[in-house]
Amino acid sequence: MAAKLMRAVRYDRYGGGTKDLKHVEVPIPTPKKNEILLKVEAISLNPADWKMQQGALRPLCPRKFPHIPGMDVAGEVIEVGSSVKDFKAGDKAVTYLGLRIGGGLAEYVVAEESMTVARPPEVSAADAAGLPIAAITAYEALVDSSGIKLDGSGKLVNVLVTAASGGVGHYAVQLAKLGNAHVTATCGARNLDFVRSLGADEVIDYKTTDKAALKSPSGVKYDIVIHCTTGIPWSTFEPNLSAKGKVIDISPTFIAYLIYIKAKLLTFSKKQLVPMIAHSKRENLDFLVNLVKEGKLKTVIDSKYPLSKAEDAWDKSIEGHATGKIIVEP
Template sequence: MAGTDLAGEVVGLGPGVTSFAIGDKVASWTGTAIGGALAEYAVAPIKSTVKRPANVSAVDGAALGIAGQSALQSLRDYGDIKLDGSSNNKNVLVTAASGGVGTYAVQIAKLGGAHVTATCGSRNIDLIKSLGADEVVDYKTPEGAKFQSPSGKKYDVVIHCADYQAFGAFKPQLASTMAKVIDLTPSPKSLVTAGWQGLTFASHRFVPFLMKSKSDDLALLCNLVSEGKLRTVVDSTTPLSRAEEAWQKQIDGHSTGKVVITVGEE
Protein backbone atom coordinates (compact mmCIF):
# COMPACT_ATOMS: atom_id res chain seq x y z
CA MET A 1 0.00 0.00 0.00
CA ALA A 2 1.21 3.49 -0.84
CA GLY A 3 -0.24 6.70 -2.15
CA THR A 4 1.69 6.20 -5.37
CA ASP A 5 1.03 2.54 -6.26
CA LEU A 6 -2.11 1.51 -8.09
CA ALA A 7 -3.70 -1.03 -10.38
CA GLY A 8 -7.01 -1.00 -12.16
CA GLU A 9 -8.71 -0.49 -15.50
CA VAL A 10 -8.17 2.29 -18.03
CA VAL A 11 -11.30 4.48 -18.28
CA GLY A 12 -9.81 7.43 -20.16
CA LEU A 13 -6.80 8.37 -22.28
CA GLY A 14 -4.81 11.56 -22.55
CA PRO A 15 -4.11 13.26 -25.88
CA GLY A 16 -1.81 11.21 -28.11
CA VAL A 17 -1.85 8.06 -25.99
CA THR A 18 -1.86 5.10 -28.37
CA SER A 19 -0.18 2.31 -26.37
CA PHE A 20 -3.21 1.77 -24.12
CA ALA A 21 -6.92 1.37 -24.77
CA ILE A 22 -10.05 1.84 -22.72
CA GLY A 23 -10.60 -1.32 -20.70
CA ASP A 24 -6.94 -2.32 -20.42
CA LYS A 25 -5.99 -3.76 -17.04
CA VAL A 26 -2.89 -1.93 -15.81
CA ALA A 27 -0.43 -1.46 -12.97
CA SER A 28 1.24 1.88 -12.32
CA TRP A 29 3.34 4.04 -10.05
CA THR A 30 2.20 7.68 -10.04
CA GLY A 31 5.32 9.09 -8.42
CA THR A 32 5.66 11.13 -5.25
CA ALA A 33 5.13 14.44 -7.05
CA ILE A 34 1.70 13.36 -8.34
CA GLY A 35 0.51 10.79 -5.79
CA GLY A 36 -3.25 10.41 -5.79
CA ALA A 37 -3.38 6.61 -5.88
CA LEU A 38 -5.74 6.32 -2.90
CA ALA A 39 -8.82 7.25 -4.92
CA GLU A 40 -11.54 5.79 -7.11
CA TYR A 41 -9.96 7.47 -10.16
CA ALA A 42 -6.33 8.43 -10.62
CA VAL A 43 -4.10 9.89 -13.32
CA ALA A 44 -1.35 7.42 -14.22
CA PRO A 45 1.79 8.57 -16.08
CA ILE A 46 2.32 6.60 -19.28
CA LYS A 47 6.06 6.21 -18.56
CA SER A 48 5.42 4.17 -15.40
CA THR A 49 2.27 2.29 -16.40
CA VAL A 50 2.14 -1.22 -17.86
CA LYS A 51 -0.51 -3.67 -18.98
CA ARG A 52 -1.05 -6.52 -16.58
CA PRO A 53 -1.12 -10.11 -17.84
CA ALA A 54 -4.60 -11.60 -17.51
CA ASN A 55 -3.61 -13.77 -14.54
CA VAL A 56 -2.02 -10.92 -12.55
CA SER A 57 -4.56 -9.51 -10.15
CA ALA A 58 -5.08 -5.87 -9.30
CA VAL A 59 -3.80 -6.64 -5.81
CA ASP A 60 -0.54 -7.97 -7.26
CA GLY A 61 -0.26 -5.01 -9.62
CA ALA A 62 -0.80 -2.48 -6.87
CA ALA A 63 1.77 -4.12 -4.60
CA LEU A 64 4.61 -4.18 -7.13
CA GLY A 65 5.14 -0.45 -7.69
CA ILE A 66 7.50 0.61 -4.93
CA ALA A 67 8.18 -2.66 -3.11
CA GLY A 68 8.77 -4.85 -6.15
CA GLN A 69 10.84 -2.33 -8.05
CA SER A 70 12.91 -1.50 -4.94
CA ALA A 71 13.72 -5.17 -4.40
CA LEU A 72 14.54 -5.73 -8.07
CA GLN A 73 16.66 -2.63 -8.60
CA SER A 74 18.59 -2.89 -5.33
CA LEU A 75 19.58 -6.49 -6.05
CA ARG A 76 20.14 -6.26 -9.81
CA ASP A 77 21.50 -2.74 -10.31
CA TYR A 78 23.39 -2.26 -7.03
CA GLY A 79 24.02 -5.81 -5.84
CA ASP A 80 24.86 -7.27 -9.27
CA ILE A 81 22.44 -10.17 -8.79
CA LYS A 82 21.44 -11.57 -12.17
CA LEU A 83 17.98 -13.07 -12.53
CA ASP A 84 19.16 -15.88 -14.79
CA GLY A 85 20.35 -17.96 -11.84
CA SER A 86 24.03 -17.31 -12.48
CA SER A 87 24.67 -15.51 -9.17
CA ASN A 88 25.09 -18.75 -7.24
CA ASN A 89 28.44 -17.52 -5.94
CA LYS A 90 26.79 -14.67 -4.02
CA ASN A 91 25.65 -14.61 -0.40
CA VAL A 92 22.82 -12.17 0.27
CA LEU A 93 21.36 -10.94 3.55
CA VAL A 94 17.85 -9.46 3.57
CA THR A 95 16.84 -7.68 6.78
CA ALA A 96 13.21 -7.10 7.77
CA ALA A 97 12.44 -9.84 5.26
CA SER A 98 8.76 -10.09 6.17
CA GLY A 99 8.01 -6.56 4.99
CA GLY A 100 6.77 -5.53 1.56
CA VAL A 101 10.22 -5.08 0.01
CA GLY A 102 11.81 -7.91 1.96
CA THR A 103 9.37 -10.59 0.81
CA TYR A 104 10.08 -9.70 -2.80
CA ALA A 105 13.85 -9.35 -2.21
CA VAL A 106 14.15 -12.89 -0.80
CA GLN A 107 12.44 -14.34 -3.86
CA ILE A 108 14.34 -12.26 -6.42
CA ALA A 109 17.68 -13.10 -4.82
CA LYS A 110 16.79 -16.79 -5.03
CA LEU A 111 15.80 -16.39 -8.70
CA GLY A 112 19.34 -15.12 -9.16
CA GLY A 113 20.72 -18.27 -7.58
CA ALA A 114 22.13 -16.56 -4.50
CA HIS A 115 22.35 -18.08 -1.03
CA VAL A 116 19.89 -16.04 1.04
CA THR A 117 19.98 -15.36 4.76
CA ALA A 118 17.03 -13.38 6.10
CA THR A 119 16.05 -11.75 9.38
CA CYS A 120 12.48 -11.32 10.62
CA GLY A 121 10.32 -11.78 13.69
CA SER A 122 9.80 -15.30 15.03
CA ARG A 123 6.17 -15.45 13.87
CA ASN A 124 7.23 -15.03 10.22
CA ILE A 125 10.14 -17.49 10.05
CA ASP A 126 8.14 -20.23 8.34
CA LEU A 127 6.73 -17.75 5.81
CA ILE A 128 10.17 -16.49 4.81
CA LYS A 129 11.44 -20.05 4.49
CA SER A 130 8.51 -20.77 2.17
CA LEU A 131 9.64 -17.89 -0.06
CA GLY A 132 12.98 -19.64 -0.57
CA ALA A 133 15.33 -18.24 2.07
CA ASP A 134 18.12 -20.69 2.89
CA GLU A 135 18.53 -19.42 6.45
CA VAL A 136 16.15 -17.36 8.57
CA VAL A 137 17.13 -15.72 11.85
CA ASP A 138 14.89 -14.15 14.48
CA TYR A 139 16.10 -10.56 14.64
CA LYS A 140 15.54 -10.47 18.42
CA THR A 141 18.08 -13.22 19.12
CA PRO A 142 21.75 -12.40 19.79
CA GLU A 143 22.66 -13.85 16.37
CA GLY A 144 19.93 -11.86 14.65
CA ALA A 145 21.01 -8.63 16.31
CA LYS A 146 24.50 -9.20 14.93
CA PHE A 147 23.20 -10.25 11.46
CA GLN A 148 25.04 -13.55 11.76
CA SER A 149 24.48 -16.35 9.29
CA PRO A 150 23.78 -19.65 11.13
CA SER A 151 26.18 -21.41 8.75
CA GLY A 152 28.86 -18.75 9.06
CA LYS A 153 28.36 -17.21 5.61
CA LYS A 154 29.84 -13.80 4.94
CA TYR A 155 27.70 -11.55 2.79
CA ASP A 156 28.48 -10.06 -0.59
CA VAL A 157 25.25 -8.07 -0.61
CA VAL A 158 23.03 -6.82 2.21
CA ILE A 159 19.56 -5.52 1.38
CA HIS A 160 18.75 -3.52 4.50
CA CYS A 161 15.01 -2.89 4.67
CA ALA A 162 14.78 -1.93 8.34
CA ASP A 163 15.49 1.36 10.11
CA TYR A 164 18.98 2.87 10.06
CA GLN A 165 21.83 0.79 11.38
CA ALA A 166 25.40 2.03 11.58
CA PHE A 167 27.67 0.45 8.99
CA GLY A 168 29.80 -1.00 11.79
CA ALA A 169 26.94 -3.33 12.74
CA PHE A 170 27.23 -5.07 9.37
CA LYS A 171 30.97 -4.92 8.75
CA PRO A 172 32.00 -8.07 10.71
CA GLN A 173 29.61 -10.13 8.57
CA LEU A 174 30.75 -8.86 5.17
CA ALA A 175 32.87 -10.81 2.71
CA SER A 176 36.41 -9.63 2.13
CA THR A 177 35.61 -8.62 -1.43
CA MET A 178 33.71 -5.47 -2.52
CA ALA A 179 30.67 -6.21 -0.38
CA LYS A 180 27.81 -3.72 -0.31
CA VAL A 181 25.21 -2.79 2.26
CA ILE A 182 22.32 -1.33 0.28
CA ASP A 183 20.25 0.88 2.56
CA LEU A 184 16.62 1.08 1.44
CA THR A 185 15.72 3.56 4.20
CA PRO A 186 18.56 6.07 3.73
CA SER A 187 19.12 8.74 6.34
CA PRO A 188 21.58 11.66 6.62
CA LYS A 189 23.89 9.38 8.61
CA SER A 190 24.00 6.79 5.85
CA LEU A 191 24.69 9.50 3.27
CA VAL A 192 27.64 10.74 5.34
CA THR A 193 29.00 7.21 5.69
CA ALA A 194 28.66 6.57 1.96
CA GLY A 195 30.40 9.83 1.13
CA TRP A 196 33.31 9.12 3.46
CA GLN A 197 33.77 5.62 2.06
CA GLY A 198 33.87 7.06 -1.44
CA LEU A 199 36.56 9.56 -0.46
CA THR A 200 38.69 6.91 1.24
CA PHE A 201 38.19 4.23 -1.47
CA ALA A 202 36.87 1.77 1.12
CA SER A 203 36.58 -1.84 -0.02
CA HIS A 204 33.13 -2.18 1.55
CA ARG A 205 30.36 0.23 0.66
CA PHE A 206 27.23 1.59 2.35
CA VAL A 207 24.92 2.43 -0.55
CA PRO A 208 21.89 4.71 -0.01
CA PHE A 209 19.14 3.52 -2.36
CA LEU A 210 16.36 5.44 -4.09
CA MET A 211 13.96 3.61 -6.39
CA LYS A 212 13.46 4.89 -9.95
CA SER A 213 10.22 3.72 -11.51
CA LYS A 214 10.71 2.13 -14.91
CA SER A 215 7.93 0.64 -17.01
CA ASP A 216 10.27 -2.13 -18.17
CA ASP A 217 10.95 -3.14 -14.58
CA LEU A 218 7.28 -3.07 -13.61
CA ALA A 219 6.45 -5.16 -16.69
CA LEU A 220 9.21 -7.63 -15.77
CA LEU A 221 7.80 -8.02 -12.27
CA CYS A 222 4.27 -8.52 -13.59
CA ASN A 223 5.57 -11.24 -15.90
CA LEU A 224 7.39 -12.97 -13.04
CA VAL A 225 4.13 -13.03 -11.09
CA SER A 226 2.27 -14.29 -14.16
CA GLU A 227 4.81 -17.10 -14.59
CA GLY A 228 4.52 -18.14 -10.95
CA LYS A 229 8.10 -17.15 -10.20
CA LEU A 230 7.23 -14.28 -7.83
CA ARG A 231 4.60 -14.21 -5.10
CA THR A 232 3.01 -11.19 -3.48
CA VAL A 233 2.58 -11.61 0.27
CA VAL A 234 -0.57 -9.73 1.25
CA ASP A 235 -1.10 -8.87 4.89
CA SER A 236 -4.64 -7.61 4.33
CA THR A 237 -6.96 -5.85 1.93
CA THR A 238 -8.96 -2.89 3.20
CA PRO A 239 -11.73 -0.85 1.54
CA LEU A 240 -10.96 2.75 0.62
CA SER A 241 -13.33 4.00 3.32
CA ARG A 242 -10.94 2.60 5.95
CA ALA A 243 -7.70 3.63 4.27
CA GLU A 244 -6.50 5.56 7.32
CA GLU A 245 -6.58 2.41 9.47
CA ALA A 246 -4.64 0.45 6.87
CA TRP A 247 -2.08 3.22 6.46
CA GLN A 248 -1.51 3.34 10.22
CA LYS A 249 -0.97 -0.41 10.34
CA GLN A 250 1.71 -0.14 7.69
CA ILE A 251 3.43 2.77 9.44
CA ASP A 252 3.37 1.00 12.81
CA GLY A 253 5.24 -1.95 11.28
CA HIS A 254 2.63 -4.49 12.31
CA SER A 255 2.01 -5.85 8.83
CA THR A 256 3.50 -8.85 7.06
CA GLY A 257 3.98 -8.17 3.37
CA LYS A 258 1.72 -5.60 1.73
CA VAL A 259 -1.39 -3.81 2.95
CA VAL A 260 -3.64 -3.11 -0.06
CA ILE A 261 -6.55 -0.68 -0.39
CA THR A 262 -9.40 -1.92 -2.59
CA VAL A 263 -11.95 0.15 -4.50
CA GLY A 264 -15.07 -1.72 -5.60
CA GLU A 265 -14.69 -4.67 -7.93
CA GLU A 266 -12.31 -4.87 -10.90
Protein backbone atom coordinates in the same frame (compact mmCIF):
# COMPACT_ATOMS: atom_id res chain seq x y z
CA MET B 1 -16.48 12.36 -17.17
CA ALA B 2 -14.78 15.34 -15.45
CA ALA B 3 -18.13 16.76 -14.35
CA LYS B 4 -18.91 13.68 -12.29
CA LEU B 5 -17.74 13.14 -8.74
CA MET B 6 -15.75 10.35 -7.14
CA ARG B 7 -14.94 9.31 -3.59
CA ALA B 8 -11.39 9.98 -2.40
CA VAL B 9 -9.32 10.23 0.78
CA ARG B 10 -7.01 13.20 1.26
CA TYR B 11 -5.25 15.42 3.79
CA ASP B 12 -4.81 19.20 3.85
CA ARG B 13 -1.53 19.74 5.76
CA TYR B 14 1.59 18.13 7.14
CA GLY B 15 1.23 16.17 10.36
CA GLY B 16 -1.97 15.00 11.94
CA GLY B 17 -1.66 11.35 11.02
CA THR B 18 -4.72 9.19 10.57
CA LYS B 19 -7.11 11.67 12.17
CA ASP B 20 -6.36 14.19 9.39
CA LEU B 21 -7.41 11.86 6.59
CA LYS B 22 -10.69 13.13 5.15
CA HIS B 23 -13.26 11.34 3.03
CA VAL B 24 -14.36 13.71 0.29
CA GLU B 25 -16.09 13.84 -3.07
CA VAL B 26 -14.08 15.50 -5.82
CA PRO B 27 -14.36 15.72 -9.61
CA ILE B 28 -13.15 12.74 -11.61
CA PRO B 29 -9.93 13.90 -13.28
CA THR B 30 -9.56 14.28 -17.03
CA PRO B 31 -6.52 12.71 -18.69
CA LYS B 32 -4.07 14.95 -20.56
CA LYS B 33 -2.78 13.86 -23.96
CA ASN B 34 -0.15 11.49 -22.51
CA GLU B 35 -2.29 10.24 -19.63
CA ILE B 36 -4.70 7.40 -18.91
CA LEU B 37 -7.82 7.55 -16.75
CA LEU B 38 -8.08 4.42 -14.60
CA LYS B 39 -10.98 3.12 -12.58
CA VAL B 40 -9.09 2.03 -9.49
CA GLU B 41 -9.37 -1.63 -8.45
CA ALA B 42 -6.55 -1.83 -5.88
CA ILE B 43 -4.12 0.54 -4.16
CA SER B 44 -1.03 -0.55 -2.25
CA LEU B 45 0.09 1.57 0.69
CA ASN B 46 3.79 2.17 1.36
CA PRO B 47 5.65 3.78 4.29
CA ALA B 48 6.48 6.68 1.96
CA ASP B 49 2.78 7.60 1.92
CA TRP B 50 2.46 8.35 5.63
CA LYS B 51 6.06 9.59 5.98
CA MET B 52 5.26 12.19 3.35
CA GLN B 53 2.23 13.28 5.37
CA GLN B 54 4.53 13.66 8.39
CA GLY B 55 6.67 16.07 6.38
CA ALA B 56 9.67 13.83 5.74
CA LEU B 57 9.94 15.10 2.16
CA ARG B 58 8.86 18.70 2.62
CA PRO B 59 8.77 21.02 0.76
CA LEU B 60 9.08 18.84 -2.36
CA CYS B 61 6.27 16.41 -1.54
CA PRO B 62 3.37 16.71 -1.60
CA ARG B 63 3.49 19.11 -4.52
CA LYS B 64 0.43 20.93 -3.20
CA PHE B 65 -2.46 20.64 -0.73
CA PRO B 66 -4.99 19.17 -0.47
CA HIS B 67 -3.24 15.92 -1.38
CA ILE B 68 -4.70 12.52 -2.23
CA PRO B 69 -2.03 9.94 -1.24
CA GLY B 70 -1.33 6.57 -2.82
CA MET B 71 1.20 5.85 -5.56
CA ASP B 72 0.76 2.17 -6.50
CA VAL B 73 -2.46 1.47 -8.38
CA ALA B 74 -4.02 -1.26 -10.51
CA GLY B 75 -7.22 -0.70 -12.41
CA GLU B 76 -9.20 -0.61 -15.65
CA VAL B 77 -8.59 1.92 -18.41
CA ILE B 78 -11.66 4.16 -18.86
CA GLU B 79 -10.30 6.88 -21.15
CA VAL B 80 -6.98 7.70 -22.82
CA GLY B 81 -5.36 10.94 -23.91
CA SER B 82 -4.83 11.78 -27.57
CA SER B 83 -1.13 10.77 -27.55
CA VAL B 84 -1.56 7.44 -25.75
CA LYS B 85 -0.61 4.55 -28.03
CA ASP B 86 -0.39 1.40 -25.90
CA PHE B 87 -3.76 1.43 -24.10
CA LYS B 88 -7.45 1.63 -24.90
CA ALA B 89 -10.65 1.65 -22.85
CA GLY B 90 -11.25 -1.70 -21.17
CA ASP B 91 -7.59 -2.65 -20.77
CA LYS B 92 -6.29 -3.69 -17.37
CA ALA B 93 -3.21 -1.88 -16.13
CA VAL B 94 -0.88 -1.20 -13.20
CA THR B 95 0.89 2.09 -12.66
CA TYR B 96 3.25 4.08 -10.48
CA LEU B 97 1.88 7.58 -9.90
CA GLY B 98 5.00 9.19 -8.44
CA LEU B 99 5.88 10.66 -5.06
CA ARG B 100 4.94 14.24 -5.86
CA ILE B 101 1.62 13.52 -7.52
CA GLY B 102 -0.06 10.54 -5.81
CA GLY B 103 -3.82 10.34 -6.16
CA GLY B 104 -4.28 6.62 -5.60
CA LEU B 105 -6.73 6.61 -2.68
CA ALA B 106 -9.70 7.35 -4.90
CA GLU B 107 -12.18 5.67 -7.23
CA TYR B 108 -10.46 7.06 -10.33
CA VAL B 109 -6.97 8.35 -11.08
CA VAL B 110 -4.99 9.70 -14.02
CA ALA B 111 -1.64 8.09 -14.73
CA GLU B 112 1.15 8.80 -17.17
CA GLU B 113 1.49 6.24 -19.94
CA SER B 114 5.27 6.29 -19.38
CA MET B 115 4.88 4.55 -16.00
CA THR B 116 1.90 2.30 -16.80
CA VAL B 117 2.06 -1.30 -17.99
CA ALA B 118 -0.52 -3.86 -19.05
CA ARG B 119 -1.83 -6.29 -16.43
CA PRO B 120 -2.47 -9.77 -17.82
CA PRO B 121 -5.54 -11.69 -16.63
CA GLU B 122 -3.34 -14.11 -14.66
CA VAL B 123 -2.32 -11.25 -12.33
CA SER B 124 -4.94 -9.93 -9.92
CA ALA B 125 -5.34 -6.22 -9.27
CA ALA B 126 -4.16 -6.61 -5.67
CA ASP B 127 -1.09 -8.62 -6.68
CA ALA B 128 -0.17 -6.06 -9.32
CA ALA B 129 -0.72 -3.05 -7.07
CA GLY B 130 1.91 -4.34 -4.65
CA LEU B 131 4.68 -4.13 -7.24
CA PRO B 132 5.46 -0.55 -8.30
CA ILE B 133 7.43 0.78 -5.32
CA ALA B 134 8.31 -2.27 -3.23
CA ALA B 135 9.18 -4.82 -5.91
CA ILE B 136 10.95 -2.27 -8.11
CA THR B 137 13.06 -1.19 -5.12
CA ALA B 138 14.03 -4.81 -4.44
CA TYR B 139 14.75 -5.36 -8.14
CA GLU B 140 16.95 -2.27 -8.48
CA ALA B 141 18.84 -3.06 -5.25
CA LEU B 142 19.65 -6.57 -6.47
CA VAL B 143 20.14 -5.97 -10.19
CA ASP B 144 21.24 -2.37 -10.70
CA SER B 145 23.14 -1.82 -7.43
CA SER B 146 24.44 -5.37 -6.89
CA GLY B 147 24.81 -6.81 -10.37
CA ILE B 148 22.82 -9.98 -9.68
CA LYS B 149 21.43 -11.72 -12.76
CA LEU B 150 17.88 -12.88 -12.17
CA ASP B 151 18.13 -15.59 -14.82
CA GLY B 152 20.43 -17.49 -12.44
CA SER B 153 23.43 -17.24 -14.76
CA GLY B 154 25.65 -15.34 -12.34
CA LYS B 155 28.04 -16.75 -9.77
CA LEU B 156 26.72 -17.84 -6.38
CA VAL B 157 26.54 -14.90 -3.97
CA ASN B 158 25.62 -14.70 -0.32
CA VAL B 159 22.80 -12.23 0.30
CA LEU B 160 21.35 -10.92 3.57
CA VAL B 161 17.87 -9.37 3.49
CA THR B 162 16.83 -7.44 6.59
CA ALA B 163 13.12 -7.03 7.46
CA ALA B 164 12.47 -9.86 5.03
CA SER B 165 8.77 -10.23 5.83
CA GLY B 166 7.95 -6.63 4.88
CA GLY B 167 6.91 -5.05 1.61
CA VAL B 168 10.34 -4.70 -0.02
CA GLY B 169 11.93 -7.57 1.89
CA HIS B 170 9.53 -10.30 0.83
CA TYR B 171 10.12 -9.44 -2.81
CA ALA B 172 13.90 -9.20 -2.28
CA VAL B 173 14.09 -12.74 -0.90
CA GLN B 174 12.20 -14.17 -3.88
CA LEU B 175 14.16 -12.22 -6.47
CA ALA B 176 17.52 -13.06 -4.87
CA LYS B 177 16.69 -16.77 -5.12
CA LEU B 178 16.03 -16.32 -8.84
CA GLY B 179 19.53 -14.87 -9.04
CA ASN B 180 21.50 -17.88 -7.77
CA ALA B 181 21.93 -16.52 -4.25
CA HIS B 182 22.28 -18.13 -0.84
CA VAL B 183 19.82 -16.01 1.14
CA THR B 184 19.95 -15.25 4.84
CA ALA B 185 16.99 -13.22 6.08
CA THR B 186 15.95 -11.44 9.27
CA CYS B 187 12.42 -11.15 10.62
CA GLY B 188 10.42 -11.49 13.83
CA ALA B 189 9.75 -14.88 15.39
CA ARG B 190 6.18 -15.11 14.10
CA ASN B 191 7.39 -14.85 10.49
CA LEU B 192 10.28 -17.34 10.51
CA ASP B 193 8.35 -20.06 8.67
CA PHE B 194 6.81 -17.52 6.29
CA VAL B 195 10.20 -16.19 5.21
CA ARG B 196 11.50 -19.73 4.76
CA SER B 197 8.52 -20.38 2.49
CA LEU B 198 9.68 -17.51 0.27
CA GLY B 199 12.92 -19.40 -0.32
CA ALA B 200 15.29 -18.09 2.35
CA ASP B 201 18.07 -20.59 3.12
CA GLU B 202 18.64 -19.26 6.65
CA VAL B 203 16.39 -17.12 8.83
CA ILE B 204 17.43 -15.01 11.83
CA ASP B 205 15.03 -13.80 14.53
CA TYR B 206 16.27 -10.23 14.81
CA LYS B 207 14.96 -9.85 18.36
CA THR B 208 17.09 -12.56 19.95
CA THR B 209 20.20 -11.26 21.68
CA ASP B 210 22.61 -13.73 20.11
CA LYS B 211 21.35 -12.93 16.63
CA ALA B 212 21.45 -9.14 16.93
CA ALA B 213 24.94 -9.21 15.41
CA LEU B 214 23.41 -10.54 12.17
CA LYS B 215 25.88 -13.42 11.90
CA SER B 216 24.88 -16.11 9.44
CA PRO B 217 23.96 -19.39 11.21
CA SER B 218 26.21 -21.22 8.73
CA GLY B 219 29.04 -18.73 9.08
CA VAL B 220 28.93 -17.28 5.55
CA LYS B 221 30.05 -13.73 4.91
CA TYR B 222 27.60 -11.58 2.98
CA ASP B 223 28.48 -10.31 -0.47
CA ILE B 224 25.29 -8.24 -0.60
CA VAL B 225 22.99 -6.91 2.10
CA ILE B 226 19.59 -5.58 1.03
CA HIS B 227 18.89 -3.38 4.05
CA CYS B 228 15.13 -2.86 4.32
CA THR B 229 14.88 -1.44 7.82
CA THR B 230 16.54 1.20 10.00
CA GLY B 231 18.48 1.39 13.23
CA ILE B 232 21.31 -1.06 12.42
CA PRO B 233 24.73 0.63 12.51
CA TRP B 234 27.49 0.06 9.94
CA SER B 235 29.60 -1.42 12.73
CA THR B 236 27.16 -4.35 12.92
CA PHE B 237 27.27 -5.04 9.21
CA GLU B 238 30.98 -4.54 8.58
CA PRO B 239 32.41 -7.67 10.29
CA ASN B 240 29.83 -9.86 8.53
CA LEU B 241 30.71 -8.71 5.01
CA SER B 242 32.97 -10.43 2.54
CA ALA B 243 36.06 -8.55 1.38
CA LYS B 244 34.06 -6.63 -1.25
CA GLY B 245 30.69 -6.81 0.47
CA LYS B 246 28.05 -4.13 -0.06
CA VAL B 247 25.19 -2.95 2.11
CA ILE B 248 22.48 -1.51 -0.14
CA ASP B 249 20.54 0.88 2.09
CA ILE B 250 17.10 1.44 0.56
CA SER B 251 16.08 4.09 3.13
CA PRO B 252 19.32 6.04 3.52
CA THR B 253 19.76 8.69 6.17
CA PHE B 254 22.20 11.61 6.12
CA ILE B 255 24.53 9.50 8.27
CA ALA B 256 24.50 6.76 5.63
CA TYR B 257 25.70 9.23 3.02
CA LEU B 258 28.50 10.39 5.35
CA ILE B 259 29.64 6.80 5.93
CA TYR B 260 29.60 6.21 2.18
CA ILE B 261 31.73 9.29 1.48
CA LYS B 262 34.15 8.52 4.33
CA ALA B 263 34.64 4.94 3.14
CA LYS B 264 35.37 6.21 -0.36
CA LEU B 265 37.80 8.94 0.64
CA LEU B 266 39.45 7.93 3.90
CA THR B 267 39.81 4.14 3.92
CA PHE B 268 41.18 1.46 1.66
CA SER B 269 38.43 -1.01 2.50
CA LYS B 270 36.43 -2.32 -0.45
CA LYS B 271 33.43 -2.92 1.78
CA GLN B 272 30.72 -0.38 1.06
CA LEU B 273 27.54 1.13 2.46
CA VAL B 274 25.66 2.20 -0.66
CA PRO B 275 22.73 4.62 -0.22
CA MET B 276 20.08 3.84 -2.82
CA ILE B 277 17.06 5.76 -4.04
CA ALA B 278 14.88 3.72 -6.38
CA HIS B 279 14.25 5.13 -9.86
CA SER B 280 11.05 3.45 -10.92
CA LYS B 281 11.24 2.42 -14.57
CA ARG B 282 8.43 1.19 -16.77
CA GLU B 283 10.47 -1.68 -18.19
CA ASN B 284 11.29 -2.93 -14.68
CA LEU B 285 7.62 -2.85 -13.68
CA ASP B 286 6.70 -4.76 -16.83
CA PHE B 287 9.40 -7.35 -16.10
CA LEU B 288 8.07 -7.86 -12.57
CA VAL B 289 4.44 -8.15 -13.70
CA ASN B 290 5.53 -10.92 -16.07
CA LEU B 291 7.37 -12.72 -13.26
CA VAL B 292 4.10 -12.76 -11.32
CA LYS B 293 2.27 -14.02 -14.42
CA GLU B 294 4.81 -16.85 -14.77
CA GLY B 295 4.50 -17.82 -11.09
CA LYS B 296 8.12 -16.89 -10.34
CA LEU B 297 7.23 -14.01 -8.01
CA LYS B 298 4.28 -13.50 -5.70
CA THR B 299 2.80 -10.58 -3.84
CA VAL B 300 1.98 -11.57 -0.28
CA ILE B 301 -0.98 -9.56 0.99
CA ASP B 302 -1.06 -8.78 4.68
CA SER B 303 -4.56 -7.32 4.69
CA LYS B 304 -7.23 -5.65 2.55
CA TYR B 305 -9.42 -2.66 3.44
CA PRO B 306 -12.24 -0.89 1.62
CA LEU B 307 -11.69 2.75 0.72
CA SER B 308 -14.22 3.65 3.41
CA LYS B 309 -11.78 2.18 5.99
CA ALA B 310 -8.61 3.71 4.56
CA GLU B 311 -7.73 5.05 8.02
CA ASP B 312 -7.37 1.49 9.30
CA ALA B 313 -5.00 0.66 6.46
CA TRP B 314 -3.03 3.85 7.21
CA ASP B 315 -2.70 2.86 10.88
CA LYS B 316 -1.63 -0.65 9.92
CA SER B 317 1.16 0.74 7.74
CA ILE B 318 2.34 3.13 10.45
CA GLU B 319 2.55 0.25 12.95
CA GLY B 320 5.25 -1.24 10.75
CA HIS B 321 4.52 -4.93 11.32
CA ALA B 322 2.72 -5.86 8.12
CA THR B 323 3.65 -9.17 6.53
CA GLY B 324 3.83 -8.27 2.86
CA LYS B 325 1.59 -5.59 1.39
CA ILE B 326 -1.41 -3.61 2.63
CA ILE B 327 -4.12 -3.17 0.00
CA VAL B 328 -7.04 -0.75 -0.24
CA GLU B 329 -9.91 -1.50 -2.62
CA PRO B 330 -12.59 1.10 -3.60
